[in-house]
Amino acid sequence: MIRLVLLVAQKDLLIERRSRVLLWQVAPFGLMTLVLCGLAVGPNASTQAKLAPGLFYIVMTLVALLVINRTSQLEAARGTATSVQILGIDPGAVFLGKGLAMFIQLSIVGSALLAGTTVLLHVPLHAAIVTVPVLLLATATLSLAGVLYGRIAASSANAGTLLPALALPAFAPVLIAGERAFSSLITYGPLARWVWLLGVSLAAYACVGLLLYGALEES
């Protein structure tokens, strides 16, 4: 199982390395959105710093949608889908493997965006550094959820527009928990419950994915 998970993840990452969609399309989109957020809240540094955690996680969520869409479209072409189906790979391994690949990609973009947020929106450096583990937890949750919602939307009519309608409301807890945790690290507020919430969310998506991804593959 672990071998299959790694093989699927390695394949998705290799495709990304070849196509460079993350580097030339997703990351610039994220950084541009961050700049637009700065413009939208005005030039006041303290206002920007106060709103930075929320803005950062909104940008992360939008970036996640692009990565999810891209990852779920890798097997969307009928011929590719058929070839992969014929391989008969364990659906649990496909789910975790694609989730792992998405996690690595989102973590890279997330780290770049966090650096951008720190500079552009005046986040204290210590808060930005200590929020990295929380960001990784939020990213892992977004990734596993993304594989599921991406698969649900894939091959439907207008999958690109259907995906946000399905996934964005479900991402609300990740957005809230991530933003609250980041804010707490800036203001030294309570942190544990938000980390717990992200952990529970991650476990829930992992369980549902392992149970039901096979059913999605067969539809």
Next chain:
Amino acid sequence: MKQLTRRALGPLALATSFATFVMGYFVTPPDKVQGELARLVYIHPAQAWVALYLSFGAATIASALYLWPRTRSMVADRVAASAVEVSTLFIGLTLLTGSIWGRPTWGVWWVWDARLTSTAVLGVLMLGYLALRRANDDPQVRAKRSAVFAILTAVNIPIIHFSVMWWTTLHQGATVFTENRHLKIHGSMAWTLLLSFIAFSLDFAWMVRARYRIADREAGQRDSELDAALKARRTESAS
């Protein structure tokens, strides 16, 4: 008996709804603090019960039954879809009556309260479910993806609820019971409140049944079309 229940459901739903209206509007007294506004208690909590628990619970159970291979049937899929449609309507009504109550109480039509926010998020998820159903033509594909989405939503609901509850809450405390599980309202008010829950639950059952029958007829129509198409296709091979 089944036939009787079927026939009685509509009239019973209408009768209890009418009785709730009469009791809530003419028989029960206004509240000491909130005055006439308190009469919304005979509508809003019962709507929320139907929207958040009854209909969504029915949709989740039906979706789980569809996904379980031994109980898989298109009946479960149609029940789930019908329940979600009714749920979406009741979520809208819950938010509307909540806003009508909130405007004089809080001074605004909308506040970022935990229950309001989680209800709104659930409403958007339900709209997503309906969008998903319309994005897939094949009945089997549609049923399977919708069922997985419903289960995912069910798993997400407590997480959404806790996230927004910890985030902020302004909602009025429990209306019916105190923290020690003692009744807070009495007499005609308590009976009317109970009646409203029965009335809205019956309304829900009636509406789901009506929607299910439409879905069933649509499926029957599709089957007839398929039979006709099969016949036409077989004549291709005969000629």
Next chain:
Amino acid sequence: MAVASLCDVVVTTGSFPLLSGVNLTLESATTYVVTGPNGAGKTSLLRVLAGLEVPSRGTGTVLGFDICSAERRELRRHVGWLGHETSFYPDLSPAENLLFAARTTSADVALIPSALERVGLAHRAKVPLKSLSAGQQRRLSLAWLLVRRPQLWLLDEPFASLDDEGRDLTSQLIGAAQASGATVVLTSHGALPADTNAAPIVIVGGRIVESAS
């Protein structure tokens, strides 16, 4: 010995029956050619045999697996597929595609270089699949069949987009597969190469109207 047995199988898309009641028995170590007009259901028949489509009516077993149940997933691991669309991942090279497929199915990775050599793709093994021609992409699918060595070969228009050399090669591979005991089912619009000895199955309107079985 029967490799596949279909009984009154109906496959639909929306309200249109792609297959309108197929009855068919396939024997082992035999090559079959499915012919019929456009839209007759040739590809759908192959997809049912591969466990890629769920019949909405009827029953059937392929290689001992029930095609109406979850056994379809296991069945897929035993069939080889050559479709007429681009298969595998366009951003990966032929070698990378085969390596991924072989590793995930525990096929013999050592066979990959010789398979690529055999289909004439050794010199293009490391360029992205999307830069290959349609014919070269079909050769890659053939290479995968050589690595996989399935019991049931399902080839949808295997001679399309191929030059004379490619047609000869495909014909040789089909002959070798049959000789090794595999069953081959292929669809075709045109005439087969002279050395391809195949039992005919004619499908019209989603039904078999003529079959050697």
